[in-house]
Amino acid sequence: MFxxxxxxxxxxxxxxxxxTCQRMGVETVAVFSEPDREALHVRLADAAxxxxxxxxxxxxxxxxxxxxxxxIANVExxxxxxxxxxxxxxxxxxxxxxxxxxxGPLSHAMEAMADKSQARAVAEKGGVPILPGSDGPVAxxxxxxxxxxxxxxxxxxxxxxxxxxxxxxxxRNDASLRSGLVQARAEAEAAFGDGSIYIxxxxxxxxxIEVQVLADNHGNxxxxxxxxxxxxxxxxxxxEESPSPTLDGRTRRHLCxxxxxxxxxxxxxxxxxxxxxxxxxQFYFLELNARIQVEHPVTELVTGIDIVEEQLxxxxxxxxxxxxxDIAFRGHAIECRINAEDPDRNFAxxxxxxRLFVDPVGEGVRMDSHAYSGYVVPPHYDSLIGKMxxxxxxxxxxxARMQRALAELVVDGIKTTVPxxxxxxxxxxxxxxxxxxxxxxxxxxx
Amino acid sequence: MSVDRIRxxxxxxxxxxxxxxxxxxxxxxxxxxxxxRQVAGAPAGxxxxxxxxxxxxxxxxxxxxxQTDLESIKSPIVGTFYMAPAPDAEAFVHMGSxxxxxxxxxxxxxxxxxxxxxxGVCGVIAEVLVENGEAVxxxxxxFLVKQE
Numbered sequence: 001m002f003x004x005x006x007x008x009x010x011x012x013x014x015x016x017x018x019x020t021c022q023r024m025g026v027e028t029v030a031v032f033s034e035p036d037r038e039a040l041h042v043r044l045a046d047a048a049x050x051x052x053x054x055x056x057x058x059x060x061x062x063x064x065x066x067x068x069x070x071x072i073a074n075v076e077x078x079x080x081x082x083x084x085x086x087x088x089x090x091x092x093x094x095x096x097x098x099x100x101x102x103x104g105p106l107s108h109a110m111e112a113m114a115d116k117s118q119a120r121a122v123a124e125k126g127g128v129p130i131l132p133g134s135d136g137p138v139a140x141x142x143x144x145x146x147x148x149x150x151x152x153x154x155x156x157x158x159x160x161x162x163x164x165x166x167x168x169x170x171x172r173n174d175a176s177l178r179s180g181l182v183q184a185r186a187e188a189e190a191a192f193g194d195g196s197i198y199i200x201x202x203x204x205x206x207x208x209i210e211v212q213v214l215a216d217n218h219g220n221x222x223x224x225x226x227x228x229x230x231x232x233x234x235x236x237x238x239x240e241e242s243p244s245p246t247l248d249g250r251t252r253r254h255l256c257x258x259x260x261x262x263x264x265x266x267x268x269x270x271x272x273x274x275x276x277x278x279x280x281x282q283f284y285f286l287e288l289n290a291r292i293q294v295e296h297p298v299t300e301l302v303t304g305i306d307i308v309e310e311q312l313x314x315x316x317x318x319x320x321x322x323x324x325x326d327i328a329f330r331g332h333a334i335e336c337r338i339n340a341e342d343p344d345r346n347f348a349x350x351x352x353x354x355r356l357f358v359d360p361v362g363e364g365v366r367m368d369s370h371a372y373s374g375y376v377v378p379p380h381y382d383s384l385i386g387k388m389x390x391x392x393x394x395x396x397x398x399x400a401r402m403q404r405a406l407a408e409l410v411v412d413g414i415k416t417t418v419p420x421x422x423x424x425x426x427x428x429x430x431x432x433x434x435x436x437x438x439x440x441x442x443x444x445x446x
Numbered sequence: 447m448s449v450d451r452i453r454x455x456x457x458x459x460x461x462x463x464x465x466x467x468x469x470x471x472x473x474x475x476x477x478x479x480x481x482x483r484q485v486a487g488a489p490a491g492x493x494x495x496x497x498x499x500x501x502x503x504x505x506x507x508x509x510x511x512x513q514t515d516l517e518s519i520k521s522p523i524v525g526t527f528y529m530a531p532a533p534d535a536e537a538f539v540h541m542g543s544x545x546x547x548x549x550x551x552x553x554x555x556x557x558x559x560x561x562x563x564x565x566g567v568c569g570v571i572a573e574v575l576v577e578n579g580e581a582v583x584x585x586x587x588x589f590l591v592k593q594e
Binding site for chain 1: 461463524525556583584585
């Protein structure tokens with residue numbers, strides 16, 4: 001096991017990783033940008049290094065600064081968290097070339113799945129269903145039209161270098177396809193430095209269901225069940241749960257096996273998530289996320305497995321300690337992402353000082369947050385200030401605990417999405433499992 | 447003016463983070479002043495010491511003395527500080543050296559890249575705050591310069 005690691009991240013995930021390291025006796029080194037000097041992850045770590053100014057490009061994303069900090073702090077490994085450099089194969093290579101382990105998959109697996117159109121081909125080769133669509137990137141508009149006429153409208157135009165719902169456009173006819181192609185290429189070029197796009201059939205009422213996988217460097221792999229992340233606003237997840245209330249046992253088994261098949265097909269190791277769309281009893285591979293995900297706590301509460309611990313163990317060369325048949329799934333867990341945003345003003349970000357922060361306590365409630373009374377939420381980074389997670393023996397019990405916890409949570413001084421989540425937990429379509437990816441937009445529209 | 451009214455005003459001060467509030471209502475005038483307390487929580491401090499590394503002391507070293515003509519030269523990058531361009535070469539500067547904005551005062555090495563650090567200020571080196579080969583972080587004061 002590593003004796004000291006650096007966490008190349010900030011916010012709640014940096015705190016979360018430090019917590020597991022402290023339990024395991026692994027020393028931690030935090031990095032921070034100047035506005036994050038008073039951040040919780042800095043206070044908790046054994047050592048902390050300022051790596052740059054506010055702009056992520058010059059601090060959290062700045063590879064020479066992160067690697068330099070790792071060198072002077074003499075760490076054995078780097079945990080990249082999620083976002084930032086977590087799926088940067090070049091960064092992983094640099095770390096490993098300097099004998100610093102990157103806690104994540106090998107870069108060839110990352111690269112194989114980073115191009116979203118190529119990832120489809122990998123899944124298909126692994127025997128996993130994919131949505132009808134183009135065979136890789138479309139070379140020009142004529143090819144796009146040919147693909148669309150083969151698979152039928154409506155379709156999604158997606159950036160090959162995108163992912164996470166970014167750089168996606170919908171086209172319902174030839175006119176919107178042509179204009180969509182132009183815009184999508186331009187956006188993809190601007191956002192990812194790569195204008196290539198591919199096309200996929202659009203499902204009209206899908207659920208987003210993903211499978212958590214763990215694979216070691218010795219050929220062993222397990223799944224930790226699935227998560228339903230259909231509660232999304234503008235392709236951003238707001239609320240996730242495990243298990244998915246919509247799957248029957250047989251479909252769940254097939255889905256989880258498909259997740260393992262995709263991971264195996266690309267030589268994936270460490271923790272990863274295989275995302276699917278599910279509609280009318282059929283699931284289709286979407287993408288593989290080569291990192292720990294924001295919503296991993298719901299899986300942890302249902303399985304009792306600490307995914308960060310597993311990541312550290314796998315990265316340090318250990319064999320997986322769990323066989324598939326040892327993994328038990330107990331009860332139901334739900335996570336609500338608490339963002340510093342004003343739901344009454346179109347979810348506008350609300351940075352500022354949190355005058356009073358009180359997180360809920362008690363049975364079945366877990367709050368992953370970096371907030372504290374007096375903390376200043378900076379404007380430079382994403383707006384997630386905490387993840388409220390509730391567990392219960394049943395979905396109804398988890399919802400009841402979440403309602404209690406949301407009512408107890410105090411975040412004074414800034415606006416948050418708590419009122420949205422309280423309304424969501426009370427909404428009959430949510431509680432009766434009558435929702436899909438379109439639900440939040442319909443729910444907010446009313 | 448009732449006590450309840452004053453309590454209301456105190457709540458308004460608290461919830462809006464006010465230090466002082468003065469209000470006239472009819473014949474009554476009240477002025478409420480909050481005593482400014484220093485926040486007790488100290489920052490963790492850059493580079494708290496690890497068991498095997500002593501670079502925690504630097505957090506307290508970079509304090510500029512109470513002289514307004516002293517300017518600090520800060521590290522532009524995290525890395526290792528070197529006084530000279532090569533191990534057996536002359537140091538770029540030392541105490542008493544005259545510097546202009548363009549004078550190279552040291553090197554901070556990051557990932558095998560030797561970043562030359564320019565003074566940025568005009569004056570005389572009053573103090574060298576770090577030692578050769580020490581780890582430094584972004585923004586850490588390296589030199590104090592008495593400005594001319």
